[in-house]
Amino acid sequence: MGVTKAVLGEPAIARAMIEGGVKFIADSRIENIQRMKLAGISTRFVLLRTSPSKAETIVENADISLNSQLETLEQLSFYARKKKLNHQVIIMVELGDLREGVLPYDLSLFIKKILSLSNIQMVGIGCNLACYGGIKPEHKKMTELSEIAATLEKEFELDLEIISGGNSANYDWYKSTRNVGRINNLRLGESILLGLETANRNPIPHLHTGAFKLISEVIESRKKPSLPYGETCQDAFGNTPGFIDRGIRERGILALGKQDIQPSGLFPENNLEILGVSSDHIIFDNEEQKYKTGDEVRFDLNYGGLLAAMTSPFIHKKLIESHKN
Numbered sequence: 481m482g483v484t485k486a487v488l489g490e491p492a493i494a495r496a497m498i499e500g501g502v503k504f505i506a507d508s509r510i511e512n513i514q515r516m517k518l519a520g521i522s523t524r525f526v527l528l529r530t531s532p533s534k535a536e537t538i539v540e541n542a543d544i545s546l547n548s549q550l551e552t553l554e555q556l557s558f559y560a561r562k563k564k565l566n567h568q569v570i571i572m573v574e575l576g577d578l579r580e581g582v583l584p585y586d587l588s589l590f591i592k593k594i595l596s597l598s599n600i601q602m603v604g605i606g607c608n609l610a611c612y613g614g615i616k617p618e619h620k621k622m623t624e625l626s627e628i629a630a631t632l633e634k635e636f637e638l639d640l641e642i643i644s645g646g647n648s649a650n651y652d653w654y655k656s657t658r659n660v661g662r663i664n665n666l667r668l669g670e671s672i673l674l675g676l677e678t679a680n681r682n683p684i685p686h687l688h689t690g691a692f693k694l695i696s697e698v699i700e701s702r703k704k705p706s707l708p709y710g711e712t713c714q715d716a717f718g719n720t721p722g723f724i725d726r727g728i729r730e731r732g733i734l735a736l737g738k739q740d741i742q743p744s745g746l747f748p749e750n751n752l753e754i755l756g757v758s759s760d761h762i763i764f765d766n767e768e769q770k771y772k773t774g775d776e777v778r779f780d781l782n783y784g785g786l787l788a789a790m791t792s793p794f795i796h797k798k799l800i801e802s803h804k805n
């Protein structure tokens with residue numbers, strides 16, 4: 481499954497993922513799935529995060545949703561029946577990362593209940609690791625999920641189509657395992673978009689890690705003292721900042737700020753040193769690089785940076801198609 485949430489379901493990127501071979505497009509926001517459907521994308525759409533209040537739109541727009549709550553499944557069943565639709569579900573299993581999922585020893589009773597819901601078809605199980613608790617998707621966890629799949633299939637005489645082992649953090653396990661067991665699916669966002677596995681943020685061989693660039697404009701540059709002067713008070717975000725006196729230096733300002741992005745998500749070219757960020761301005765040391773007003777400064781982005789930049793309505797998105805080689 482190609483995961484498009486970090487790019488807000490940008491249809492061109494979803495299309496590229498499908499051309500690249502993914503069998504499903506998955507997103508955490510139903511609005512993004514609606515956007516891709518409106519753009520004419522045809523695939524099996526998977527909703528990664530399911531809210532009961534959105535059950536009606538979910539059964540209308542997603543083919544499959546990931547679930548772990550009976551209340552939500554009852555809502556999905558209600559609207560699916562009302563609209564004469566069939567909605568497929570993957571049940572998430574908790575394996576220790578402590579985000580979503582039914583605990584393994586509660587599964588039997590849980591599945592017994594959902595199998596009785598009309599217009600709901602259970603097509604698989606899945607787990608999610610390395611998100612909240614930083615728990616590694618390794619051999620033991622994957623074997624556990626495989627065993628759970630086999631046990632449930634036997635107990636309920638099911639044939640589960642999808643056993644979804646995780647996300648981009650599963651890359652090392654997948655590359656090193658000699659036996660994937662019953663796992664036949666991963667949900668991949670960051671590894672496709674940024675070319676990184678996410679257990680250690682190592683680049684994946686042969687993938688581009690710089691497919692996204694954020695370009696910003698210099699709006700001021702001049703020599704100023706490095707120490708603010710006058711009586712001190714709080715800054716724009718309620719902090720009382722501290723500074724080191726480095727004498728008079730060339731300082732630049734970029735038209736980009738916290739409303740668009742967190743500085744931790746930005747990796748500037750030329751080792752540019754960011755001095756501070758307010759809502760709408762990034763202040764940087766320009767002593768060495770000597771950028772002039774109107775110059776462009778480029779940034780690589782991490783996943784958080786990509787997510788924020790794609791979400792900011794003030795950042796213009798330009799897609800450049802490169803020719804296949």
Ligand SMILES: *Cc1c(COP(=O)(O)O)cnc(C)c1O
Binds near residue numbers: 667669
């Ligand atoms: C976001 C998400 C993914 C994709 O994670 P990546 O680290 O980007 O591969 C997979 N599964 C679920 C449930 C998610 O919410």
